[in-house]
């Protein structure tokens with residue numbers, strides 16, 4: 001599937017806002033890949049497809065993941081289900097076979113300790129793409145261009161606080177990821 005067909009298919013499947021957010025995330029992911037010597041093409045594709053399952057409702061998402069053997073604990077975390085389903089759909093419906101791209105889609109919501117460069121890039125790009133608006137976004141965009149781990153830590157904390165504030169279930173791997181990157185950032189600051 002070439003990039004134009006992917007964009008067209010996404011446009012048909014997602015709401016206007018979600019589609020624009022996907023393009024914004026792809027552009028930002030490519031920009032970050034350029035800064036951090038990552039694969040720009042993969043970053044763009046992963047950014048483009050990261051929310052490709054966002055049009056499904058929670059019941060559909062949970063059903064799909066249940067069939068894949070995800071735990072009931074995981075299935076309770078409503079806000080993040082579209083991420084692993086996105087990786088499944090990217091493979092099945094958009095013919096993406098690259099494990100790096102699929103991983104970046106899968107982890108874009110909840111993260112994990114020791115993420116790959118591409119996973120970090122997509123996680124951060126999702127938060128700072130040009131259509132996003134929140135307090136501190138200017139600062140986070142600046143940090144993202146200087147220190148990707150620091151921007152990731154900020155993004156993980158931001159996601160966690162949002163989930164807690166809204167009363168959703170928080171997945172344990174996000175806590176582990178946050179602790180891991182607190183250590184990484186602290187180590188670097190002490191050098």
Ligand SMILES: [Fe+2]
Nearest residue numbers: 050051108109
């Ligand atoms: Fe998402």
Ligand SMILES: [Fe+2]
Nearest residue numbers: 021050051126
């Ligand atoms: Fe997103």
